Amino acid sequence: MNPVATPSLSTRERILDAAEHLFAQHGFAGTSMRQLTAAAGVNLAAVNYHFGSKDKLIAEVFQRRLDTMYQARLAALKRALATTPPQLEDVLRAFVEPALDLIHDGGSAFLRVMAHAYAETNEPLWRFLSERYGHVLREFGLALAQCLPDADRDTLHLRLDFLAGALTYAMSDLGLPRGADRAATREDQMRYQRIADELIVFSAAGFRAAFLPKPR
């Protein structure tokens, strides 16, 4: 149906784009190099030439998007922390909106790739993600503690997990039946913006909920 991706991009980029879309739909193990190179319109051997192996290609698919996304999260968090005390909604927006920005960059499928990563037990991948981006999550934890001084650390961490789950799940819901070369439509963007706004309202209320008595 859509065998060849935009030919104006470099071979390397076409492989990454095709990989992102196929990984989103079928997972890592469920996507073969043959499918992938056919969809990208490149030769089978090109993946190993440009990336070395399938595993290294997977890591590159993550790094390409997450470097940008976590940098944006950190920058937005810094801006939110400029006001004292920081506003909870601003901190949450700093977490959520960079995920939204993926859509403008043609990376709408990537959130579903993240969902696959969450579902899997892939030690090397998890260590890679944790080492490279863990400090940003820790900074969000500190910022949330500033917004909600009554909260204990465990509960805040749990609530941040709820937010991450809701974000990944609700956002990857969309943007699926699309070829590797099609940009997000205006409607897609509005729908995603709506989800982001609703998620901030929903989670802000959740974060402000009364804290349960510490167990034990």
Place this chain on the structure above:
Amino acid sequence: MNPVATPSLSTRERILDAAEHLFAQHGFAGTSMRQLTAAAGVNLAAVNYHFGSKDKLIAEVFQRRLDTMYQARLAALKRALATTPPQLEDVLRAFVEPALDLIHDGGSAFLRVMAHAYAETNEPLWRFLSERYGHVLREFGLALAQCLPDADRDTLHLRLDFLAGALTYAMSDLGLPRGADRAATREDQMRYQRIADELIVFSAAGFRAAFLPKPR
């Protein structure tokens, strides 16, 4: 490390248990019949004899847990609707706690299997889930509308998606590095109970949050 599962179970059940744990860790495509039958301590040909094919085995892994879980959700929802107006927390608990019950049945890995299903684009599987359990989700939608008469349907549906995402993600976080034959420990159960309680508090506040003006 743990090649043979409990031998007191029938071949069929040992296959299902091994499949559930391996699917949880590596997904469907990432789990081979050879791995699976070796872990279950049964012959390679046994899967095809008992289930017909790998795909039918996958469907059976879902059906075994979801039939119980959705029946429990529906029963708990009925109880919550006995009081008028129904209490939001009761409705949310009816949705969340049956997932928790999986742990007592040794199905703690199953929530991660669900996470894989969400991440994937598997048309037949989605149709199966939607046809078999969709009506329960619609009943939850109606119940939530009774609890929150000011809400519009779209927003409620979105917030229910947030809850489902947070539930799947936060609950599948745990219960992983366990052999197919080990039961959940008392600590596991307490930790899961804590997550469930916190999730109900968090999402109840989220559901009660002010509703954004309708877009457009």
Place this chain on the structure above:
DNA sequence: GTCTATAAAGTGATAGAC
């Protein structure tokens, strides 16, 4: 109901020509 053996196709990776 369980086994062995094997068919038929697909897998990631690479050597070597151009």
Place this chain on the structure above:
DNA sequence: GTCTATCACTTTATAGAC
């Protein structure tokens, strides 16, 4: 940097003995 051809394996599934 791109290609073809191919290696060495693994995959699901099944035929047929016991």
